[in-house]
Amino acid sequence: MNEIHGRRGTDGRRRDPAVVILCLMLFLILGASDARAARIKDLADIQGVRQNQLVGYGLIVGLEGTGDGKKSVFTNRAVSSMLEKMGIPVSPEEIKTKNIASVMVTAVLPPFARAGSRIDVVVSSIGDAGNLQGGTLVLTPLKGVDGKVYAVAQGSISTGGFAVEGNASTVQKNFLTVGRVPAGAVIEREVPFDFSGKDGLTLMLRQPDFTTCSRVADAINHRFPGAAAHAADPGTVQVKVAGEYSGDIVRFATLIEGLEVNPDVAARVIINERTGTVVMGQDVRISAVAVAHGNLSVQITEGAAVSQPREFSRRGETVVVPETDIAVEEGSNNLMLMDAGATIGGVVRALNALGVTPRDLIAILQAIKAAGALQAQLEII
Known part of the structure; x- marks a missing residue:
């Protein structure tokens, strides 16, 4: 009989094939378990590190006759007020130009932004201007929710589109307002x-969950024994700065964000009936249920049969007889049995075997949920 010999390792010793296979299986299992791991940075935010919204009212000048018209009375008043501050008193009624447009200016103030740095702004027409292309935003103060000015905006407008107009047609790309x-x-x-x-950090989970929150706290305590992390609620983890990082909290936060955790997600099925989109998570399970889906098609055709007399007939008359043809066709799909505890892959294969469309799939999932066999949250958006 032939003997099976294992490979020799780098140290010259023979390796048992069973040991090699076992190690390979453990590697695959561990790799599969880490496939769902995500960084804490992608699961939670640090309390206090946030953006702030800014807004302001501004004027765009230099438009080629595509600005606000007579209906936008606030534009003329704003122009009059601006000119008056510059020492040029003009009443709103005297302003007839169409080269100016009123806009709302919005921006996002990033966390830890310092004075002198620059940010992008978005301008949106609030009047009846038709095109902001080629305009220039006049100096505009941007205020926060507390009413204080945090930034000032000014510059040329970029619409990312164009409009070409002729006598009989118009070609436009993107929104020019x-x-x-x-x-x-x-x-x-x-x-x-x-x-x-x-002296501490508060992590806020973007999707609160008891299991995920506990896993985040355990991962931090395992990496930093002196951090004393604990889950205050399903969406909050409070962390005390470890002693060795008491003077370097930025590095401490960096190391915490890099830790990987397997998030636990509730089984959920999302349905968008407007677009026919169905999204199912991998933890969706279905109890033992039999599904049959068939389409009933009814086609009705209306027509008319006309009977008229021969030529030169004295007593004959034309008679119109209505005719209706009805054709009924019913699908012949059989019952499809789905075993208890079927995974998402089994569900998809079973429903594909029925030849269902996304619209049909929505109706089937709603019926399975009504029967109590769908072990997941069914959300219609």
């Missing part, structure tokens, strides 16, 4: 936030 000013705002005021002086 919304534009951007890249790096058009200069930050003038900083949001006060002392991050380096904190």
